[in-house]
Amino acid sequence: MRTLAGQRKGELIVLSGPSGVGKSTVISELLSSRRDIHFSVSFTTRQPRTGEADGVNYNFVSRQEFERMIADDELLEYAEYVGNYYGTSLKVIREQLERGVDVLLDIEVQGAAKVKERCPEAVLIFLVPPSIEELSRRLHRRNTDEEETIQRRLEKAREECRESVHYDYLVVNDTVVSAAGEILSILQAEQCRTSKMLFMIQSIVGNAC
Ligand code: 5GP
16 A cells, blocks of 8 residues: 555555465465565464475474564464464564565464454455365365364364455465466455555645545
């Protein structure tokens, strides 16, 4: 958005979706077309998975360090998810937004609700699978979990999808290209919101508006 003075502030974009929906692939597609978007690297207390690097996928920290960050109010939001903490650094986000850079957060539903509470202008997008059957097929195809874990993830997915009514937009991840394309369209439309174009009105009609 832009302030009345005409200086553009970055857009805070939140993307959520159940495990297995393909969020990371959609995010990669999105970031390859919008290289100006800053992807926020979260802090977490969970162990790195094979192939994950500190500072790239997450900032991996101890539970003690995470609890210090909470106590020192360093986080925009945080949540406990399946026994681990996940959170977003307030300082990094604030700096990027002030510089006019759009910031993308990949966070779960409790964190998204906190962001909306603290930053009502944030754009909340929820990615859903075309159907629960398709999500089940995708989780089986990944071949990383036992059947019991897959069933737990599917139950969790139903719970999370119920929360999607609180989001501003719902995007169906049918194909990665179409889902990323829809998100790009949403971001374009958001920039044209009247509330974000006050600088334009002001430049046309002068300060009297
Ligand atoms: P995973 O452990 O599979 O990488 O992530 C588990 C969940 O945590 C995902 O739904 C992901 O979106 C969410 N998550 C990742 N970073 C954050 C964060 O900073 N805050 C919150 N609230 N959730 C996060």
